[in-house]
Amino acid sequence: MTVNKEAELRREIEALKKENKELKAQKLNDNKKSVCALSLEEYRRYGRQMQVPEFGGLSSQLKLKNSKILVIGAGGLGSPALLYLAAAGVGKIGIVDNDVVDRTNLHRQIIHDTSTLNLNKAESARIKMRLLNSNIEVVTYPVALTNLNSFQIVEPYDLVLDCTDTPASRYLINDTCVLLGKTIISGSGLRTEGQLTILNFHNQGPCYRCFYPTPPPPNTVTSCSNGGVIGPCIGVLGTMMAVEALKCVVGFYTQENFHPFLTLYSGFAPGQKLRTFRMRSRMSKCKVCNPDVREITREKIEQGVIDYKGWCGAMNYNVLNPQTQRITAKQLSKVDFSDVEHLNPLLDVRPRIQYDISHIDGSINIPYDDLSRSKSVLEGLDPHKKTYVICRFGNDSQLSTKILLERNFEDVKDVIGGLDSWKKDVNADFPSYW
Ligand SMILES: [Zn+2]
Known part of the structure; x- marks a missing residue:
């Protein structure tokens, strides 16, 4: 190959490279334009x-x-x-x-x-x-x-x-x-x-x-x-x-x-x-x-x-013995609360505003927050009588049961799954807001 021919080829390659570069840049620009531009709509x-x-x-x-x-x-x-x-x-x-x-x-x-x-x-x-x-x-x-x-x-x-x-x-x-x-x-x-x-x-x-x-x-x-x-x-x-x-x-x-x-x-x-x-x-x-x-x-x-x-962290609600300190909603439905000599009324520990929306007939409301802060809120209950505790899902009721036991209530049980289980397993007509 002559020197001239080689130089010519090299020029041609350079020109092609340049053209290729320009085309790439133009394509990139076109792409950008299509992303950037607004339609009339x-x-x-x-x-x-x-x-x-x-x-x-x-x-x-x-x-x-x-x-x-x-x-x-x-x-x-x-x-x-x-x-x-x-x-x-x-x-x-x-x-x-x-x-x-x-x-x-x-x-x-x-x-x-x-x-x-x-x-x-x-x-x-x-x-x-x-x-x-x-x-x-x-x-x-x-x-x-x-x-x-x-x-x-x-x-x-x-x-x-x-x-x-x-x-x-x-x-x-x-x-x-x-x-x-x-x-x-x-x-x-x-x-x-x-x-x-x-x-x-x-x-x-x-x-x-x-x-x-x-x-x-x-x-x-x-x-x-x-x-x-x-x-x-x-x-x-x-x-x-x-x-x-x-x-x-x-x-x-x-x-x-x-x-x-x-x-x-x-x-x-x-x-x-x-x-x-x-x-x-x-x-x-x-x-x-x-x-x-x-x-x-x-x-x-x-x-x-x-x-x-x-x-x-997460709150630890598992503070009770599931065999002796908890009952199911079905078991609760069989409890005869008219036996006032041996039983306190069902204790519902949800916040007052939730209790007012719906609750089980005959239950009384002492919110968990009050229960955990003050002893006097329990004065209406007899610690020698059986007590059942319920809340919405069965979390606060466990903590409340533990508090009652610590305050010398003799027989306290909470309801597993709370009112949510009560609705599912006992009374489908209970008005739930959760
Ligand atoms: Zn920082």
């Missing part, structure tokens, strides 16, 4: 929010379209948050929930309805969101978030909404997001109140562990099924979470203007219902967000060395 659909100066116009709408948000928990908080994020045009929304839609959820979890009873909540939510806005992609994870799957599930998303309701899941979500550098919008609510905050903002702000280095004692944690909840009150919190998510995505918050905060909402407060407190920045001793003293790592989480449920 979308211009109209999002027009009213694009006009709002604080929102930031077309460029913010495109940011939403290109954003990926993960919502963990499709319950009272997740329902309005998911609906608003879908309606606003967030391009990809992931939903994690392993629970199924129950009738007791419907007064507040408004993304579900009677037609999706018993369906997985993530799936039920997806159906409603697709009806609302078919431009968006909805990915469902019908599983519980665990040490093994949390990193895999969270990693592809830009932002996480923590709509869960147990300390163990809050710590797991926090640690996963801190270690992956994701911002968390965190909300919680119970009865008529709730709170809202943004954690690990841009991997700089304080995290959940900075606020709560240790979990609350398990007996102080009340769930919605125990404490009750007003639908629109928790809905306000979920809606505020959606607002904060939009502000994060469109760039309303920046490293410079963001200050850690905690907003408290009290729906039934006589005066001011919303208060916001400025919070301190990261805690230097934080075991996860400060890399210098970090003890919590991805490896430790995935290997199960960090045991969230064990660390957050």
Whole structure:
């Protein structure tokens, strides 16, 4: 081969390489364009929010379209948050929930309805969101978030909404997001109140562990099924979470203007219902967000060395001898309470408000909380007579029975499974609210 011929070939190769590079760049650009551009339908659909100066116009709408948000928990908080994020045009929304839609959820979890009873909540939510806005992609994870799957599930998303309701899941979500550098919008609510905050903002702000280095004692944690909840009150919190998510995505918050905060909402407060407190920045001793003293790592989480449920604890209700100190609902139905000489009335230890909704005729109510705090509440009962104790599911009744035995009641038994078993095994017409 002559020198000229070789040089010519080399030039040709170089030219082909250049052309190939340009074509690749053009293809990438075309791909980007197809993701970025709004359809005419979308211009109209999002027009009213694009006009709002604080929102930031077309460029913010495109940011939403290109954003990926993960919502963990499709319950009272997740329902309005998911609906608003879908309606606003967030391009990809992931939903994690392993629970199924129950009738007791419907007064507040408004993304579900009677037609999706018993369906997985993530799936039920997806159906409603697709009806609302078919431009968006909805990915469902019908599983519980665990040490093994949390990193895999969270990693592809830009932002996480923590709509869960147990300390163990809050710590797991926090640690996963801190270690992956994701911002968390965190909300919680119970009865008529709730709170809202943004954690690990841009991997700089304080995290959940900075606020709560240790979990609350398990007996102080009340769930919605125990404490009750007003639908629109928790809905306000979920809606505020959606607002904060939009502000994060469109760039309303920046490293410079963001200050850690905690907003408290009290729906039934006589005066001011919303208060916001400025919070301190990261805690230097934080075991996860400060890399210098970090003890919590991805490896430790995935290997199960960090045991969230064990660390957050659970109440131990197994304090009685099942043979001698417990009876079934069927056995209770055979007890003759007219024998007042030997028997105290059936003792129902649920909170007063639940007792007033429905109770077994002839039973009396002394709530477990009163029973555990005060001795005088038992004055109407005779410790020498037999006593049977009942609650909703047979947990508080065990603790109450133990207290009575410690206070020298001679013969006390609790009802296994409580009123829930009473309804299933004895009286199907008993009005249940759980
Ligand atoms: Zn921290």
